[in-house]
Amino acid sequence: MAAFFSANSEEESTGSSPPVLALPLLCAWILFAIKVIHSVGAIKGTWPVYLWMWVTGVIFFIITYTEANLWVLPWFRNNVIRDITIQWKSNGSLVGSWNMMVYGTGIYLMCRISGNQDTAYTKKSFFFFFLGVVNLLFNWGHHTYLVPSAPWIKEVSYIISMTEWVIFLNIIRSWRKTVSDVIKHKNLLAYKFLFASEIWVFLNLALALLMSVPAINNYTHGTHITVAHAMGTTIGINTMILMASLFYILSEIHQWTKKELLIVHTGFWVANIPLLIFWLSLIGAGISKAYYEKMVPNASFSDTMTHVMTYMYVFTIAGFLVLTGLTTLAVMGLRVKIPRE
């Protein structure tokens, strides 16, 4: 506590808030975790996989959030290598914890939409849950391949990261079923968002797998490709799953008019197509930055950034369009009047 109040500095890499502000956030998450664990704990018998995902996600969010603030203690921050490694360890796992909760919500929604809970109890679902937990705990090291920490950290991460090929191949294998489900549920707004999130999982997992190979990471690291991965995951996967949840709940209590549906569908496409351009422009910027940094001897920072700027203009325009699409969806959601009872 003393360290939090005395560290006259700002939270590293995760944002720019003074460390003391981390305390109310931590308290809020602890209260949320108590509520989740209390509610879920009351459910007897075998849990569906999404309950495991929610509980694991909320517990590890608190652990990794605390870890992200360990730099307030001098022992952690007074060694450059330890400080950087732990920052990226905690941030990598923090995102993994959040993703665990959001993906759990995605599976929950799929079960509700299909009216079939069986998929939440299969061995395959639990296998992927445990694979997710292992990746949450150990694959963060792919952020720090180029930091001179112990080689075993990177070797563990490399091996664990490559297990995600199993998830990737499973997506390809079940693609036909996914497409037939889309046709079956084409009138459901929530399913449309879930399908979009599946496409984003596919694209981002492909990118993540490539970036997790150290020899490739040597080129992509420190470039906008890392940002593409982060943005694609945050907006493409997480936001689409959260939108699916929102429109699933709203569709239960509200009868959409034709005009409203048209606006929501338009918002969906205005968010997703520019997001693809946004994502590709970041990858283009990253390739350009990597080329000038690694292949052109003596290229200055400003030379490199001059070549990146074209992609940044496209990125900015696409970003505004993504914002427009998401705002349209949010406004349509907020317009729905929730019944009192």
Add this chain to the structure above:
Amino acid sequence: MNYKRVIFISIIVTASLYSYKVYTDGTENSNGLLTNEKAKAGKLLWQEYNCIACHQLYGLGGYMGPDLTNEIGLKGKVYASAFISMGTSRMPNFKLKKDEVDDLVEYLACVNKSGEYPLKNPGITPWGDITISNAIRP
């Protein structure tokens, strides 16, 4: 104790043990130590002014400014002091006192000693791994 509790406790214990190993053996690189009080003060200034929002260390951070891991080694302390003191057309002048500029420079000098980035000659293995010459060795 029910099996759910056992599973959660096992996962948390595994995570804690691995974290302990990372905090100690995994990152105990003496090259990375902030060796004097000025460098330690510089580290806090680095965070207070949120330098990482624009700059990177080891390729980690924002992309508005250059990576500063080895900037002091390449261009020297005087050059870095001038940049920090005056700002540039793209970097604000934070109006730091001379002592504060010296602290930041000292911190960056310690970062410079901690390793090399970007790697000039990474050793790439046939299975796609890379080796770093100054990484911690058991």
